[in-house]
Amino acid sequence: MIRDTTLGAKLWAAAVWSLVGFFVINLLAMIGTVITSSFATRWLGTWLPLGWTTRWYSSAWSEFQLWDVLIVTFQVAGLVVLLSGALGVTAAYALARREFAGKRLLVLLFLLPLLIPPITFGIPLATVLYRTGLAGTFWGVVVANLVPTVPFVILVMIPFIEQIDPKIEAAARVFGANTFKLFIHVLLPLLLPGILAALLLVLVRTIAMFELTFLVAGPTSQTLVVALYYAVFAAGVRAVQSIDAMAVVYMATTLVWLVIALRFVNPTQIVTRAKQQPAH
Amino acid sequence: MEAIAPTTRVVQGPSLRQRLAARGFDAVTLLVVPAAVFSLLLFVYPFAFGFILSFEPKNGGWLANYQRFFSDSYLYDTIANTLLLSVPVTLLNLLFAVPVSFRVRLMRRQRLLTTILVLPITLGTVLVAEGLLNYLGPQGWFNRTLVALGLIDQPLRLVHNYWGVFASLVITGFPFTFLLTLSYVTGIDPALEQAAATLGASAWQRFVHVYLPLLMPGFAITFCLSFVQAFSVFPSAVLLGEPAGSTRVISIAAYQAAFEEYDYSMASAVAMIMGFVQLAIVVLVLASRGLFYRGPASGAKG
Numbered sequence: 001m002i003r004d005t006t007l008g009a010k011l012w013a014a015a016v017w018s019l020v021g022f023f024v025i026n027l028l029a030m031i032g033t034v035i036t037s038s039f040a041t042r043w044l045g046t047w048l049p050l051g052w053t054t055r056w057y058s059s060a061w062s063e064f065q066l067w068d069v070l071i072v073t074f075q076v077a078g079l080v081v082l083l084s085g086a087l088g089v090t091a092a093y094a095l096a097r098r099e100f101a102g103k104r105l106l107v108l109l110f111l112l113p114l115l116i117p118p119i120t121f122g123i124p125l126a127t128v129l130y131r132t133g134l135a136g137t138f139w140g141v142v143v144a145n146l147v148p149t150v151p152f153v154i155l156v157m158i159p160f161i162e163q164i165d166p167k168i169e170a171a172a173r174v175f176g177a178n179t180f181k182l183f184i185h186v187l188l189p190l191l192l193p194g195i196l197a198a199l200l201l202v203l204v205r206t207i208a209m210f211e212l213t214f215l216v217a218g219p220t221s222q223t224l225v226v227a228l229y230y231a232v233f234a235a236g237v238r239a240v241q242s243i244d245a246m247a248v249v250y251m252a253t254t255l256v257w258l259v260i261a262l263r264f265v266n267p268t269q270i271v272t273r274a275k276q277q278p279a280h
Numbered sequence: 281m282e283a284i285a286p287t288t289r290v291v292q293g294p295s296l297r298q299r300l301a302a303r304g305f306d307a308v309t310l311l312v313v314p315a316a317v318f319s320l321l322l323f324v325y326p327f328a329f330g331f332i333l334s335f336e337p338k339n340g341g342w343l344a345n346y347q348r349f350f351s352d353s354y355l356y357d358t359i360a361n362t363l364l365l366s367v368p369v370t371l372l373n374l375l376f377a378v379p380v381s382f383r384v385r386l387m388r389r390q391r392l393l394t395t396i397l398v399l400p401i402t403l404g405t406v407l408v409a410e411g412l413l414n415y416l417g418p419q420g421w422f423n424r425t426l427v428a429l430g431l432i433d434q435p436l437r438l439v440h441n442y443w444g445v446f447a448s449l450v451i452t453g454f455p456f457t458f459l460l461t462l463s464y465v466t467g468i469d470p471a472l473e474q475a476a477a478t479l480g481a482s483a484w485q486r487f488v489h490v491y492l493p494l495l496m497p498g499f500a501i502t503f504c505l506s507f508v509q510a511f512s513v514f515p516s517a518v519l520l521g522e523p524a525g526s527t528r529v530i531s532i533a534a535y536q537a538a539f540e541e542y543d544y545s546m547a548s549a550v551a552m553i554m555g556f557v558q559l560a561i562v563v564l565v566l567a568s569r570g571l572f573y574r575g576p577a578s579g580a581k582g
Contacts, residue, residue, distance in 0.1 A: 009483060016383045019376060024396055027451060029421050030411040031399070037414055045419055091315035093308070100304030106316060113323050115505065117512030119531045120558065121323060123551040124330025127544045128322075147322050150315055179307070208404040210515055215538075229406045232413070232519050240414070247410050251403060258402050267394040267459070 031251070038244035060245040063238060064227055070253070072138070073223040076213075077206040080145045081199045087146075088153025089195060093187075095154065096161035110151035118148065118211035126215040136218030144212040149202045156201070160194030193264060200261035207254050224250050334549035345549035355550075358530040359557060365442070365517075365529065366510035369449040373457040374503055381462040382487075394462075397455035408448050409519040413439055416447060444520035445527045449510050457506045464498030465491075504562045511558055530554045 038056055040049030060066060091110075095103065113121065125144060129135035134143060164187070172186045188195075210225045217226055228250050231243045300306065337344040349355045384390055400408055416422050416438040423435035438444055468491065476486045514531040521527030534554060538547030 012379075013383060016379045020380055020383075020393070023454060024393075026415075026422070027396070027400060030408070030415040030451070033415040033421060034407075034411045047421075047424060087315045087318060090311040094310070094312035098304045098306070098309045100309055103304075106312065109316065109319050109324070113319070115508065116555070117508055117558075119512045119514050119534070120551060120555045121327060123534050123538055123547050124326040124333075125322065126538065127333065127548060128326040128329055130544070143322060146318070150318060154315060204402055208402060210404055210406050211512075214515075215535075225404060225406050228410065229515055229519070232406070232410045235413075243410065244414070247407055250407060254402055254404075255399075258398070262395060262398075267391065267398040 034244050034247050034251070037241055038248045040241055043241075056239070056241040056245040057249075059239075060242045060249070063242060064231060064246055066224075066227075066246065066249060069222060069224050069227045070249075072221060073207060073253070076138070076141050076145065076221075076223055077203050079142045080149055080206045081202050083142070084146055084149040084153045084202050085195065085199050087150045088198070089157055089191070091150075092154045092157035093161055096158045097166070110154050113148045113151050114155065118209070119215075121147070122212050122215045125212070129216050135216040136221065138221045140216045140218075141213055141221045141223070144216045145206050145209055147212070148209075149206060152205070153198045153202060156198040157191070157194055160191060160198075164190050197261065197264035200257060200264065204254060204257045204261060207257065224253060330548035331552055333545050334552050337545050337549075338543055345546050346553075348546070349549060349553060354528075355533055358528055358533045359553070361527065362511055362513070362529040362531075363557075365445055365449065365513065365527065366507055369446060369453055369510050370457070370503060370507040373450065373454045373506055374461070374499065376454060377458040377461040377502075378465075378499075380458055381465045382491075384462060385465050390462075394459065397458060399455075400452050401455050405448060405452055405513070406515045406519070408451050409516040412444060412448055412451070412516075412520055416444060439520055441522050442526045445513065445517050448516035448520050449513060453506055453510055456509065457502055460502040460505065461499070464495055464502065467498075468494055500565050500568070504565050507561060507565075508558050511561075512554070530557075 036049065037043055039052050039054065041051035041053045043049035095107065122144070125147065126135055129140050129144065134140040168186060168190075169182060172182050177185065207223070208225060209223075210229060213223050214226050214229065217223070222230075228243075228246055231238065231246055235243065294302075297306075334345055335342045337348075340347070384393060387393070414420055418435040418437070422438070423432075426432045427435065438447065472490055472494070473486050476490045481489065512531055513529055514535070517523060517527045517529045517532060523532055530550065531554065534547050534550035537543050537550055
């Protein structure tokens with residue numbers, strides 16, 4: 001790397017950093033606004049609220065039935081994590097270890113749901129799910145969320161599996177391990193960091209997945225982010241602070257898992273691991 | 281009889297199973313089947329179904345949905361509205377992401393910055409829309425700061441119009457574009473730049489003649505992915521914008537057809553048009569990518 005020390009280079013660096021600073025300050029102030037408002041008694045026309053209270057959390061909890069919504073959210077997310085893990089890791093193993101005709105086509109099939117925005121394929125998907133009667137139910141939401149998460153797990157896991165030396169598997173075979181034993185005693189321990197990272201990211205993505213859940217959810221199968229959308233959409237019906245309290249609950253549920261996930265992955269990989277593939 | 285049996289076995293050659301295994305099809309390959317069937321059923325089939333359904337309108341000929349879309353300005357204007365939002369936002373994000381990632385590349389500890397930038401992507405557009413409604417509102421901190429600094433007299437109107445959606449697309453889109461750009465910029469072997477510097481190239485010359493040609497394919501892909509995300513803007517266009525006016529984007533038209541008119545045929549037609557416009561822009565950008573250098577640019581270490 002080359003560092004320039006001329007005046008022009010320093011001015012340019014200062015300009016770039018102030019741009020980053022401006023962005024980060026606005027981002028944090030936006031999040032700060034939500035948190036401040038959720039603790040405010042009354043906040044109109046002043047820099048800071050007149051007083052502080054936590055009562056909006058209890059009112060949001062009962063008004064929006066947050067307990068029920070949170071249970072649905074975690075049931076959906078948990079099932080999506082388990083199913084996409086089971087479907088994704090096995091498929092990734094086959095794609096990482098075997099060369100066969102049509103493999104490129106298959107990889108493209110798994111790449112498309114990640115590249116096409118959810119709202120574009122969500123409307124035909126919702127149409128099919130409404131015809132089959134699955135939409136509006138709990139399982140409809142799970143199935144819809146699996147469409148982008150299964151390919152996500154596959155594309156995250158392929159490089160993880162490729163880096164494991166096939167000789168280790170061959171050695172286990174020589175000592176008489178069958179496929180199941182090989183998987184439990186050899187592959188699973190070696191792949192665990194990768195699987196954990198992939199599934200934590202799936203969890204974060206599912207909690208934050210708005211479009212697909214919104215298009216197929218019924219009144220009893222809403223996740224937190226969809227409930228938040230309806231609350232903001234009907235703003236004026238409830239106190240602003242109550243909606244902000246709900247937004248803070250949503251932020252907390254998402255960010256807890258993000259913090260845990262970041263122990264295993266580099267933040268850059270959240271965006272690029274799956275998206276970088278077509279570059280090759 | 282005893283004499284015939286061994287000869288037939290020789291003629292038979294390897295069994296079907298062995299022949300398939302030699303081509304890469306064995307029990308392990310079958311592990312891909314569940315995921316492939318799932319994707320075919322829930323991704324390819326709905327798309328095909330939606331495509332066919334879009335040609336089976338509630339009333340009128342087989343093209344009636346598309347005729348209605350392109351004759352009703354309330355519908356076809358959504359394409360222009362969406363492009364007017366997504367193209368400038370994507371260009372702006374990319375334009376800012378490039379110098380920033382060239383700076384961040386030199387940092388030793390990038391993790392704090394990348395973590396902060398991953399926040400809006402993780403939180404999603406609904407939360408960003410909700411936050412910006414307060415923050416950019418007439419009494420929000422943004423307008424108060426501008427007034428306090430004496431830059432403006434009256435609070436600017438930044439929500440429930442074009443600029444609210446624009447801001448939300450920058451907040452969620454810039455980190456996405458930046459992280460993609462960063463991964464391309466750090467993937468280029470620094471020895472190439474050092475060689476150029478040794479030969480006396482200035483910083484600007486190194487950027488224009490060394491980095492830019494190598495990064496062009498990466499930028500094209502970054503542009504496509506960021507554009508497609510911005511083009512499908514939905515929650516913030518409803519919550520932060522003017523969903524009946526300047527920010528009536530195409531996804532709103534598709535949503536209204538499906539869930540307000542219950543005309544799934546029309547909704548599928550709008551979704552197909554949305555997909556087609558995205559595809560057209562992506563093909564256009566990627567086709568121009570072929571004009572640039574395509575070859576190894578990363579060092580052996582990667």
